[in-house]
Amino acid sequence: MLPKDGLSGIFVREISQDMIKDSQALITEKESWKEYYLLSLKSPGIAQQAKPGQFIMVRIDPQPYPLLRRPFSIHSKDEENIEIFFQKTGSGTALLAQKEINDSLDILGPLGKGYKVDPGFKGKTVIMVGGGRGIAPLYFLAQELATLGAEVKIFYGAKSLSDLCLKDKFERNDFKLFYSTEDGSLGFKGLVSDFLAEKLPSLAPEFMYSCGPEAMMEKIAQIAMEKEIPAEFSLESIMGCGFGICWSCVRRIRQEGQETWLKICEEGPVFSKEQIIW
Ligand SMILES: Cc1cc2nc3c(=O)[nH]c(=O)nc-3n(C[C@H](O)[C@H](O)[C@H](O)COP(=O)(O)OP(=O)(O)OC[C@H]3O[C@@H](n4cnc5c(N)ncnc54)[C@H](O)[C@@H]3O)c2cc1C
Numbered sequence: 444m445l446p447k448d449g450l451s452g453i454f455v456r457e458i459s460q461d462m463i464k465d466s467q468a469l470i471t472e473k474e475s476w477k478e479y480y481l482l483s484l485k486s487p488g489i490a491q492q493a494k495p496g497q498f499i500m501v502r503i504d505p506q507p508y509p510l511l512r513r514p515f516s517i518h519s520k521d522e523e524n525i526e527i528f529f530q531k532t533g534s535g536t537a538l539l540a541q542k543e544i545n546d547s548l549d550i551l552g553p554l555g556k557g558y559k560v561d562p563g564f565k566g567k568t569v570i571m572v573g574g575g576r577g578i579a580p581l582y583f584l585a586q587e588l589a590t591l592g593a594e595v596k597i598f599y600g601a602k603s604l605s606d607l608c609l610k611d612k613f614e615r616n617d618f619k620l621f622y623s624t625e626d627g628s629l630g631f632k633g634l635v636s637d638f639l640a641e642k643l644p645s646l647a648p649e650f651m652y653s654c655g656p657e658a659m660m661e662k663i664a665q666i667a668m669e670k671e672i673p674a675e676f677s678l679e680s681i682m683g684c685g686f687g688i689c690w691s692c693v694r695r696i697r698q699e700g701q702e703t704w705l706k707i708c709e710e711g712p713v714f715s716k717e718q719i720i721w
C-alpha cells in the first residue's frame with residue numbers, strides 16, 4: 444500500500460528499494476548559530492545506508508504548507524542518527540529552524556549518488572573546499588576518507604568568522620584546516636578559491652571535492668582543470684520530489700562526451716568536473 448502522506452510521499456516505495464521513508468525521525472539534538480542550524484535526527488535505517496554526498500528530503504510540517512519536501516545533505520551519521528546542517532534561506536527553512544528536540548520529522552532517504560570514496564586514497568592527500576552552508580556534506584565525507592587513511596585537507600570559507608559555525612566541530616577531528624573569510628576576520632582574507640589556488644602547489648592532492656555557491660565551485664573546477672586534478676562537485680537545484688518523478692531538477696550535463704538533460708536528484712547531486720556545464 445502506498446504511503447498516504449500527501450503529494451511528496453506518493454509512489455515512494457515503487458521508485459527505489461534503497462530509499463526509506465521515516466515518518467517519525469526524532470530530533471535528538473539541536474544547535475544554532477545566527478541563521479545556521481544543526482539537527483540530529485534518530486533514523487537508524489537511513490543512517491545505516493547513508494553514504495557521503497547523499498541527501499534526504501524533509502517534510503517540514505504536516506500542514507499543507509510547505510507542500511513539497513526540502514533537500515538537505517547528510518552532514519554526518521552514526522549507527523542510529525543522521526545530522527543535517529542548514530541555513531535559514533526562506534520560509535521552509537525558517538519553519539524547520541523552529542523545530543525543537545523531541546519533535547519528529549518525516550524524512551526520505553538516503554537519496555542520490557554521493558562522492559567517490561576510494562580505498563586507494565589511503566596515504567594520499569585529498570582536498571575538500573566548502574563555502575558557507577556548502578560545508579554540510581564535507582564533514583561526513585572527511586570522516587569516511589580519514590577512516591580509510593587519507594590525508595584530509597579542508598578549505599572552509601565564509602563571509603566572516605561568525606559564519607564558520609562548524610570550525611570547532613571540524614577541529615575535533617584529525618583534519619588539516621585552512622580558513623578563509625571575505626572580511627579577513629579569520630585566516631586568508633578573500634575568496635576560498637583564491638586561497639586554494641595559492642596553496643595548491645604545495646599540497647599535490649590526489650582528488651578534490653567541493654560544495655558551495657556555484658560561482659565558487661566553478662572557480663574550483665577551473666583550477667582543477669588547469670592542474671589536471673580529478674574533482675567532484677555537489678550541485679544544488681530546486682527539487683520537487685528528490686527521487687526522479689517530477690523532473691524539476693533537470694540540468695544540462697555532459698555524459699560520455701555528449702550534452703544531455705539529467706535529473707540532479709537521481710544522477711547527482713555529485714558530478715565530476717568534466718560533466719558539469721557551468
Ligand atoms: C541535494 C541538495 C542538498 C542540499 N543540502 C543543503 C544543506 O545541507 N544545507 C542547506 O542549508 N541547504 C541545502 N540545500 C538547499 C536547501 O534545500 C534550500 O536552501 C531549501 O530547500 C530552501 O527552502 P526554503 O523553503 O527555506 O526556501 P524557499 O522559500 O523555497 O526559497 C528561498 C530561496 O531559496 C532558493 N531555493 C529553494 N530551494 C532551493 C534548493 N533546493 N536549492 C537551492 N536553492 C533553493 C529559492 O530559489 C529562493 O531564492 C540543498 C539542496 C539540494 C538540492
Ligand code: FES
Pocket residue numbers: 681682683684685686687688689690691692693706707708709
Ligand atoms: S527532484 Fe523530482 S525528478 Fe529530481
